Amino acid sequence: MHARDEKNLDTSIGSVQLRINELKEAISSMIFKIEHDGDSLNWPGLLDNFALLSGHLTSVSKSLSAEKVPLLRNFSVLPLLITPVRDELLVQMTEGRISTFAHDLVPDYLRTKPDPLVEQKIASYEPKAGNLTYDTQQKQVAQFGKIINHIHEIADKAKQEWESETSSRTSQPATSSTVDTHVLVYAIGSGKGLKSENVPMVQPVLNQANNNLMGMGRSPAGQPSGSVPGQMVGQMNKAVSSIKTNIKAASTMAPYDRR
Amino acid sequence: MGEPIGTAMDSLTAALKSKIIPNQEYFLQGSVMDTAVQVLLHRLRGLCDNLDSGAESFHDHEMCFSIRKGPPPEQGLSLRVRRAFDYLDAPWQLRYIGQPEIGDKSQPTMVRSSLDIACSSTIVEFLTELGCRLDFECILRGYMFRKGRMKITVSKVFKMVQGKTPDGMEAISQSYLVELSVLAPSGQNAIAEDIKIFADQLKPLVQFEKINYFTRPH
Numbered sequence: 405m406h407a408r409d410e411k412n413l414d415t416s417i418g419s420v421q422l423r424i425n426e427l428k429e430a431i432s433s434m435i436f437k438i439e440h441d442g443d444s445l446n447w448p449g450l451l452d453n454f455a456l457l458s459g460h461l462t463s464v465s466k467s468l469s470a471e472k473v474p475l476l477r478n479f480s481v482l483p484l485l486i487t488p489v490r491d492e493l494l495v496q497m498t499e500g501r502i503s504t505f506a507h508d509l510v511p512d513y514l515r516t517k518p519d520p521l522v523e524q525k526i527a528s529y530e531p532k533a534g535n536l537t538y539d540t541q542q543k544q545v546a547q548f549g550k551i552i553n554h555i556h557e558i559a560d561k562a563k564q565e566w567e568s569e570t571s572s573r574t575s576q577p578a579t580s581s582t583v584d585t586h587v588l589v590y591a592i593g594s595g596k597g598l599k600s601e602n603v604p605m606v607q608p609v610l611n612q613a614n615n616n617l618m619g620m621g622r623s624p625a626g627q628p629s630g631s632v633p634g635q636m637v638g639q640m641n642k643a644v645s646s647i648k649t650n651i652k653a654a655s656t657m658a659p660y661d662r663r
Numbered sequence: 664m665g666e667p668i669g670t671a672m673d674s675l676t677a678a679l680k681s682k683i684i685p686n687q688e689y690f691l692q693g694s695v696m697d698t699a700v701q702v703l704l705h706r707l708r709g710l711c712d713n714l715d716s717g718a719e720s721f722h723d724h725e726m727c728f729s730i731r732k733g734p735p736p737e738q739g740l741s742l743r744v745r746r747a748f749d750y751l752d753a754p755w756q757l758r759y760i761g762q763p764e765i766g767d768k769s770q771p772t773m774v775r776s777s778l779d780i781a782c783s784s785t786i787v788e789f790l791t792e793l794g795c796r797l798d799f800e801c802i803l804r805g806y807m808f809r810k811g812r813m814k815i816t817v818s819k820v821f822k823m824v825q826g827k828t829p830d831g832m833e834a835i836s837q838s839y840l841v842e843l844s845v846l847a848p849s850g851q852n853a854i855a856e857d858i859k860i861f862a863d864q865l866k867p868l869v870q871f872e873k874i875n876y877f878t879r880p881h
Contacts, residue, residue, distance in 0.1 A: 579699035579868045584838035586874060588820055589692050593763075593876030595727055595799030597835050598822055 409474065416473040423467050427460040483510050682848040688777035689855045690844035691862050693871040700817065700839050703868050704806060707815060710864060711808035718806040722748040725803060728795035741798060744786055754781035765875050771859035773873045777846060802832055805839060813861060816842045841869050
């Protein structure tokens, strides 16, 4: 049972180490890239690199939280031998970063508690927090919550604005219209909409019908239709134009007679 | 007398056979809205050859004459006459353009046969005497660019209003017509690919299409 646990621990640490090595290689290749072709490096390329890193990080955290992996925090690392003598094996293992497993380095590398400075600060804050009355605590918590909410709102607003801006930008390509293209091409190609003979052929008939309509409409008003020819013509033209649009609409409804 | 004409015809057919007459027009058409035309012109200034001189503007009057060979269902032969309003001493232009070939999807552009020739202003009289009648006319005003053999025109199409001066014309659309075209001898299909590439450079500002304007939309 004990042996199995140990084996399990070994394999899981091995897999974590493998993942961390991959991550390290990715980081070093990225640093190399930034240092050597920093001038030609473009933003999409850099983003790709970041995506790679994040993928590796995810796989590290996945392998840490895998079911078979025992809770690593239940294990402790003990420095068994501390010596100022240069250790070649250690140099090789750490790729030249650490040459001695000495007193000044060990506390840094095997630290499980915060930095002493940080610890001191925390220690100075804790009694302060403990001395506060319940009411002031509640007040401060509420205030803090309020500030956080406010910041959240600002961020949300900025996000909404940004999104609406990008969406308006993507919906912007209303720089050309297929309908207009067709109108123009048919006009130039086959004279659709440019031919003037069609209109006079239709107009006389329309004018007659229009005259009748106008006469009927005008007599109750007591105005003899012939008395103001100028006005009449103007009105007729107006009416004709409106009727023309009607005819257009009708022709779209029954497209087969216009072929 | 018959001999010189014969040799002229012979040399013409020989020229046609050896494919040195640029009588094929490879072209694509699109449009750009009035609001975006400045952006397009700016981009074309950057892409095209006439960098130093800027865009060449034009203001033309086009008349399309047709003559029928048979009863109405048959497509008449149409001839186009163009004259420049802005260069009154320039010759008029007579142009024949054939029916466009759309081709399938693998064909990047449309192709139509095209022949043009400079002529004098009496051409209208001449055509009328031949029995042609004016089919339609319009006014085109816009800008022309060149890129290698390619001609790019951005033009506004105006309808002729009867009894009015050229200033009193009305635009038929809120957009400018954009045409890319190259005149080449037949069989030079590689040029079509160049046009397509250029058209792609103008996306999404202008969407070029292959539209067969001889068959009307239903």
